[in-house]
Amino acid sequence: MAKPTLPSGAPRVVVVGNGGHSRSCVDACSDETLGLLVGCTGSRDGEHGELRYLGTDAVLPRLLAEGTATHAFVAIGSNSLRQRLTASVTELGYQMASIVSPTAQVSRTATVGAGAAVLHGAVVGAFATVGEGAIINTGSSIDHDCIVGDFAHIGPGSHLAGGAIVSSGAFLGVGVSVIPGVTIGAGAVIGAGAVVIRDVPAGTVAVGIPARNIRKAQPE
Numbered sequence: 452m453a454k455p456t457l458p459s460g461a462p463r464v465v466v467v468g469n470g471g472h473s474r475s476c477v478d479a480c481s482d483e484t485l486g487l488l489v490g491c492t493g494s495r496d497g498e499h500g501e502l503r504y505l506g507t508d509a510v511l512p513r514l515l516a517e518g519t520a521t522h523a524f525v526a527i528g529s530n531s532l533r534q535r536l537t538a539s540v541t542e543l544g545y546q547m548a549s550i551v552s553p554t555a556q557v558s559r560t561a562t563v564g565a566g567a568a569v570l571h572g573a574v575v576g577a578f579a580t581v582g583e584g585a586i587i588n589t590g591s592s593i594d595h596d597c598i599v600g601d602f603a604h605i606g607p608g609s610h611l612a613g614g615a616i617v618s619s620g621a622f623l624g625v626g627v628s629v630i631p632g633v634t635i636g637a638g639a640v641i642g643a644g645a646v647v648i649r650d651v652p653a654g655t656v657a658v659g660i661p662a663r664n665i666r667k668a669q670p671e
């Protein structure tokens with residue numbers, strides 16, 4: 452990626468993770484909103500496609516100490532791993548960057564937490580809240596007054612109607628619809644294409660139309 456000219460005080464951001472979700476996040480970055488992307492860490496050497504690979508996560512303390520990076524963005528699709536790595540890089544002393552695609556629409560009355568990603572074409576409605584480290588994936592929408600908890604993931608093309616709540620660490624697969632006012636519990640998993648019309652308990656897998664609880668979610 453060509454290095455833009457930025458003010459000397461601009462955030463210097465290392466992207467933690469170099470898999471598919473990382474590629475989507477970097478594609479949704481703009482230099483104006485994020486700062487200078489200095490490269491990525493991860494386990495798959497040289498496979499990011501866009502960012503310079505800086506090594507495994509073991510290089511993170513050095514990057515911070517030498518001033519190569521000031522901020523981190525954890526670009527990992529797994530909710531639990533993203534949460535653990537966020538805790539680790541925060542402990543190291545990194546500030547957390549968040550990503551909002553220039554093609555996303557975020558209401559001026561909405562809040563987007565540190566470390567969150569709002570990807571291409573997503574819509575975050577009036578007075579909605581996106582928690583820390585949450586993912587609002589490509590083409591999804593969360594309408595007015597929705598709450599998406601910390602480290603939750605709203606999958607591509609999923610839609611939350613007004614006032615719906617997706618609790619911390621929950622995952623909605625691609626193309627899920629949630630009717631107004633429903634609460635999805637912490638760590639719940641909602642299968643692709645489901646239509647959720649009633650509350651889903653924490654730690655439960657629910658699938659289908661209407662969504663039915665099929666089992667307990669396994670720890671990731």
Ligand SMILES: CC(=O)SCCNC(=O)CCNC(=O)[C@H](O)C(C)(C)COP(=O)(O)OP(=O)(O)OC[C@H]1O[C@@H](n2cnc3c(N)ncnc32)[C@H](O)[C@@H]1OP(=O)(O)O
Pocket residue numbers: 588606607623624625640641642643644645656657658659665
């Ligand atoms: C950018 C990105 O790519 S973001 C990532 C987006 N990822 C996704 O959308 C993945 C969403 N994942 C799913 O939908 C998965 O099927 C899960 C998590 C719901 C369940 O996965 P598993 O635990 O492996 O379930 P498994 O495949 O064993 O299926 C269990 C049962 O549920 C059914 N089932 C599974 N998923 C669904 C679904 N989405 N809708 C309806 N029924 C389903 C299966 O047919 C099966 O039924 P049966 O017992 O009658 O045969």
